[in-house]
Amino acid sequence: MSSSVENVQWPRVSFIMPTLNAEALLDNVLASIARQTYPRDRYEIILADAMSKDATREIAPPFELLGLRALYGAVDETVFGVAARAVQIVEWAATHRFCGRCATRTERTPGERAMRCPACGLSAYYSRSHSGSLRHPEVF
Numbered sequence: 001m002s003s004s005v006e007n008v009q010w011p012r013v014s015f016i017m018p019t020l021n022a023e024a025l026l027d028n029v030l031a032s033i034a035r036q037t038y039p040r041d042r043y044e045i046i047l048a049d050a051m052s053k054d055a056t057r058e059i060a061p062p063f064e065l066l067g068l069r070a071l072y073g074a075v076d077e078t079v080f081g082v083a084a085r086a087v088q089i090v091e092w093a094a095t096h097r098f099c100g101r102c103a104t105r106t107e108r109t110p111g112e113r114a115m116r117c118p119a120c121g122l123s124a125y126y127s128r129s130h131s132g133s134l135r136h137p138e139v140f
């Protein structure tokens, strides 16, 4: 089978996962991807980590730690755009863990990209136009 036929049969795939303190899930997610029958040389795994404070960054190797800027030009424009958005989302989630009104820990709202305060009901929604500053966007 020629490589061009293989490329049509197995298009290149990117798994882009935003992570924030994901140590409890990451091993299982990576093992699940590894168990797929998809050829390993036809996919890449990109973890967009928002400065996890747990063991996420120790689990992530052998991935290479790159700043988002280093990814620019190393992957195609669409993949870069998705990775940048993933970093924005995890950063937004990390900065909305507590209610801006009463400081209670917020909870994810099922079915929406929002954090809701269980004490006072205040909701904070992620906006697609959100372009908040990224403290240290890093992509594995």
Ligand SMILES: [Zn+2]
Pocket (backbone or CB within 6 Å): 099, 100, 101, 102, 103, 104, 117, 118, 119, 120, 121, 122
């Ligand atoms: Zn509140």
